[in-house]
Amino acid sequence: xxxxxxxxxxxxxxxxxxxxxxxxxxxxxxxxxxxxxxxxxxxxxxxxxxxxxxxxxxxxxxxxxxxxxxxxxxxxxxxxxxxxxxxxxxxxxxxxxxxxxxxxxxxxxxxxxxxxxxxxxxxxxxxxxxxxxxxxxxxxxxxxxxxxxxxxxxxxxxxxxxxxxxxxxxxxxxxxxxxxxxxxxxxxxxxxxxxxxxxxxxxxxxxxxxxxxxxxxxxxxxxxxxxxxxxxxxxxxxxxxxxxxxxxxxxxxxxxxxxxxxxxxxxxxxxx
Amino acid sequence: xxxxxxxxxxxxxxxxxxxxxxxxxxxxxxxxxxxxxxxxxxxxxxxxxxxxxxxxxxxxxxxxxxxxxxxxxxxxxxxxxxxxxxxxxxxxxxxxxxxxxxxxxxxxxxxxxxxxxxxxxxxxxxxxxxxxxxxxxxxxxxxxxxxxxxxxxxxxxxxxxxxxxxxxxxxxxxxxxxxxxxxxxxxxxxxxxxxxxxxxxxxxxxxxxxxxxxxxxxxxxxxxxxxxxxxxxxxxxxxxxxxxxxxxxxxxxxxxxxxxxxxxxxxxxxxxxxxxxxxxxxxxxxxxxxxxxxxxxxxxxxxxxxxxxxxxxxxxxxxxxxxxxxxxxxxxxxxxxxxxxxxxxxxxxxxxxxxxxxxxxxxxxxxxxxxxxxxxxxxxxxxxxxxxxxxxxxxxxxx
Numbered sequence: 318x319x320x321x322x323x324x325x326x327x328x329x330x331x332x333x334x335x336x337x338x339x340x341x342x343x344x345x346x347x348x349x350x351x352x353x354x355x356x357x358x359x360x361x362x363x364x365x366x367x368x369x370x371x372x373x374x375x376x377x378x379x380x381x382x383x384x385x386x387x388x389x390x391x392x393x394x395x396x397x398x399x400x401x402x403x404x405x406x407x408x409x410x411x412x413x414x415x416x417x418x419x420x421x422x423x424x425x426x427x428x429x430x431x432x433x434x435x436x437x438x439x440x441x442x443x444x445x446x447x448x449x450x451x452x453x454x455x456x457x458x459x460x461x462x463x464x465x466x467x468x469x470x471x472x473x474x475x476x477x478x479x480x481x482x483x484x485x486x487x488x489x490x491x492x493x494x495x496x497x498x499x500x501x502x503x504x505x506x507x508x509x510x511x512x513x514x515x516x517x518x519x520x521x522x523x524x525x526x527x528x529x530x531x532x533x534x535x536x537x538x539x540x541x542x543x544x545x546x547x548x549x550x551x552x553x554x555x556x557x558x559x560x561x562x563x564x565x566x567x568x569x570x571x572x573x574x575x576x577x578x579x580x581x582x583x584x585x586x587x588x589x
Numbered sequence: 590x591x592x593x594x595x596x597x598x599x600x601x602x603x604x605x606x607x608x609x610x611x612x613x614x615x616x617x618x619x620x621x622x623x624x625x626x627x628x629x630x631x632x633x634x635x636x637x638x639x640x641x642x643x644x645x646x647x648x649x650x651x652x653x654x655x656x657x658x659x660x661x662x663x664x665x666x667x668x669x670x671x672x673x674x675x676x677x678x679x680x681x682x683x684x685x686x687x688x689x690x691x692x693x694x695x696x697x698x699x700x701x702x703x704x705x706x707x708x709x710x711x712x713x714x715x716x717x718x719x720x721x722x723x724x725x726x727x728x729x730x731x732x733x734x735x736x737x738x739x740x741x742x743x744x745x746x747x748x749x750x751x752x753x754x755x756x757x758x759x760x761x762x763x764x765x766x767x768x769x770x771x772x773x774x775x776x777x778x779x780x781x782x783x784x785x786x787x788x789x790x791x792x793x794x795x796x797x798x799x800x801x802x803x804x805x806x807x808x809x810x811x812x813x814x815x816x817x818x819x820x821x822x823x824x825x826x827x828x829x830x831x832x833x834x835x836x837x838x839x840x841x842x843x844x845x846x847x848x849x850x851x852x853x854x855x856x857x858x859x860x861x862x863x864x865x866x867x868x869x870x871x872x873x874x875x876x877x878x879x880x881x882x883x884x885x886x887x888x889x890x891x892x893x894x895x896x897x898x899x900x901x902x903x904x905x906x907x908x909x910x911x912x913x914x915x916x917x918x919x920x921x922x923x924x925x926x927x928x929x930x931x932x933x934x935x936x937x938x939x940x941x942x943x944x945x946x947x948x949x950x951x952x953x954x955x956x957x958x959x960x961x962x963x964x965x966x967x968x969x970x971x972x973x974x975x976x977x978x979x980x981x982x983x984x985x986x987x988x
Contacts, residue, residue: 396844403750412701432750433976437849437977441849447842451978452750461745464745468766572743
């Protein structure tokens, strides 16, 4: 499946946006994860922003950045939102409020608890009435989401897909069931055809177990820990390849047996 | 889209185990709904509960998946010979060529609700035995992972979680994965089980009816929550040259872009999904013999859906909701409606709106109150979820 990357957004500890991520990879700086951002995406109205979950703020921040980078109209985009844990903070609050003799659930928390809450807020903010799919594949959520986005484009269902993948650590005690190392989020505006804004072309294939290769790792230990410590950060090798503007093939674990291969080809000349 | 054939299908709900139990309950107008007593709590509403889930034991190699939702999934897979049929299909296609796409809204959250009730008073920690099982129970991917392991399939797998449209959207995903050659065949399904989160959550939104739900009724008072598991095996050609089978013909997906928990008043998002499904199946509105409504029986949902249906079909095509039988099975509602649709097509049966006595006088569509028996060729099914997530599917009878 051949698709084009028209825009990129990223957010993580020490990575404020795609520009800072590119700087990190291009200049081979030492990764400093001491500062975790506190995103306030301007696309959310102030009243929604006030009561929004971390998951909504992180996912909408990268979605907004990718769309701005692409200079395309978000109203024309379908969405694929992939997250392993989804609204873990909201689930924690609901489980707490049910643990008493008079259980109750706040109506606001309840509608915020669905796995597709972030995608719902995005569609309201962007005004897009296109298809929206929210999915989960545990540690393969990045890979599963990318495949779904590519399948939407390859079957002519959509011309443009905003793909966001994100996970934030759950609060204690739920945290112990899934101890993610840090919050992380990535978004891409993907399209079927090359545009003047296109950054890269990706050719995605699912490999059978006979052809499986070791997944592409990050060279810096701290970045490799991040890649392994949050399902959304499994996309780091793709960000690295895009930043380096290289024609190369990279490999991703996808579920237990199959593997994902992405052949990357830059669309823009190397500018620096 | 390229039509996909129903190799096999099955379901479990409060109406019983397997397709025959459902057909009988539909024909005899037996509802599966009863007063809501769950987990020692009594709520002023009804529910559609599947009996016997606590007594189920999973195969020992899969015991870490134990929770109400996966028990329900395994009970579903055991009906209508489904698991044996998939074992045969696995030998035919190869395990890695068969995908698994399951819809759920709450996965095994009940297990986490239990764990929070047993946190350690001193440390605040969840029970030690639960911590490693979070991945296999509460996690959203749990039921997809479980079905994949249970059926020993290794193809592409995902859990779609878009609230009440979840297991309708897996049919759309399956179509795309087959069309792009990522899979040769797909097990699609929906599994959602009762939990306090949804019972208290819908109650807090004042959307649960005090009695059994009455879709499209003038005096409807809200929905009844149910639980169910339903599965379909989709493939590119009719199995064993079968003369008579159900075919998945088209789908449409859209967003309301309006509100998190209220449908758009004029049903614009629903209309987009219905029109896209007609386009995808290369059919026109006049080809549709029956519309299987989402019909949750909340005041707003049914009113919006009526407007959307009337905008496309005027009042010429019969429509109804089956929620009066099964309750609203949330993330499983898509797959449940599809397997019921399979029964309607194969048995020439149109259901009425069980529990409804007078159609809302403001409605313009042709709502069926009573069952009818006559051959039908094409069914449209609607699904709308929180977040304004809409999906419409079209099924046909291949003869």
